[in-house]
Amino acid sequence: MDNxxxxxxxxxxxxxxxxxxxxxxxxxxxxxxxxxxTLVIIAVLAVLSVNGSIEPDKFLTIATMVVAFYxxxxxxxxx
Numbered sequence: 001m002d003n004x005x006x007x008x009x010x011x012x013x014x015x016x017x018x019x020x021x022x023x024x025x026x027x028x029x030x031x032x033x034x035x036x037x038t039l040v041i042i043a044v045l046a047v048l049s050v051n052g053s054i055e056p057d058k059f060l061t062i063a064t065m066v067v068a069f070y071x072x073x074x075x076x077x078x079x
Contacts, residue, residue: 038070 017025042063049059 041066
């Protein structure tokens with residue numbers, strides 16, 4: 001009988017991505033134009049609402065629309 005051992009150079013028990021690498025990859029994915037615009041709009045509306053420039057109910061309506069648009073466009077499938 002032939003007693004050959006099968007050896008592999010690839011270790012399947014460990015993943016080659018480190019937490020630091022994952023952090024930078026996720027941060028780069030977050031910093032897209034659409035995300036930045038959404039966060040800026042929400043921040044400006046929050047400041048205006050706290051200052052009393054706009055009513056809180058109008059802030060809630062506008063912020064809800066902006067966030068719904070953001071998450072609606074995130075779930076679109078690209079052809």
